[in-house]
């Protein structure tokens with residue numbers, strides 16, 4: 001038996017992620033691998049840190065890239081900051097809030113769940129009530145941009161509430177980072193994680209994470225050891241901290257970090273606010289076209305994510321058939337509905353390099369043809 005090299009088709013990725021990777025990021029990925037303690041690589045990691053601080057809008061010294069996807073970023077926050085028996089207010093308005101709850105419970109924490117309907121943002125009023133009812137809660141955890149529904153929650157208001165109640169906030173920014181306004185320091189976010197494969201236009205597999213000094217102090221004051229060796233940030237800090245102090249923890253995904261560096265460099269070159277505005281412009285254009293096709297949005301305009309457009313399937317349309325035709329005839333991937341929205345909605349992503357005029361035009365034209 002012989003095996004041929006794998007030649008993937010050239011798709012346009014307009015689903016919930018991974019999204020289109022910028023060609024310069026793909027080129028960066030193919031550069032020669034160096035040792036992960038090579039001085040040139042360490043200098044590049046310092047730039048990755050600085051660029052992540054820019055993307056997150058934070059001065060947090062503890063800002064790093066976890067060598068694993070967004071789910072590992074989520075676990076990094078819970079395994080390092082929470083201890084068994086601690087109470088966490090967990091907001092659940094889609095798939096990823098539920099995953100946060102599972103993290104809390106698997107680690108022996110007590111999850112106080114604040115539920116909101118799929119397609120709606122986290123209710124600030126309900127969270128305020130939960131915090132009042134549970135003055136012993138140590139954390140407030142929520143998803144800024146719920147990829148399963150396309151709803152954007154008010155991270156600024158939620159983090160302000162957490163601060164009033166002396167809770168640390170844990171924020172999922174996997175889909176929001178680079179796509180919508182996000183200001184870690186101004187909003188007082190304590191722990192945040194993201195993913196490389198969405199609005200950063202990078203390949204999947206890396207999770208940017210940042211902890212505020214308060215979160216780092218909580219980690220340093222733990223009474224119990226961090227229950228994961230790989231994600232224990234007290235061990236990883238030695239790998240990401242200042243020049244000359246690097247020590248081996250694990251073998252970093254060298255080429256993926258080249259890719260992340262290039263994607264963050266491109267974001268910096270474009271300007272964060274320009275990137276947010278571009279996502280919004282492309283969303284407006286896509287929205288006008290989708291509405292012309294008679295498609296109805298799942299989320300109300302005021303809480304809609306520009307980078308994740310969830311629309312209900314028209315009556316009588318076969319979900320898999322349409323997505324199959326888009327893929328096979330147009331090389332275009334859009335996302336299926338998840339959880340409660342499975343078979344009922346499509347999720348059309350406009351994330352990072354995918355948020356471009358030509359993608360919007362391709363998607364609207366292809367959908368029009370397939371639906372007719």
Ligand SMILES: Cc1ncc(COP(=O)(O)O)c(C=O)c1O
Nearest residue numbers: 069070071096147172174175195
């Ligand atoms: C909001 C949110 N959180 C967490 C994750 C998990 O990220 P990953 O699939 O990179 O592990 C995703 C992935 O789609 C997500 O959209």
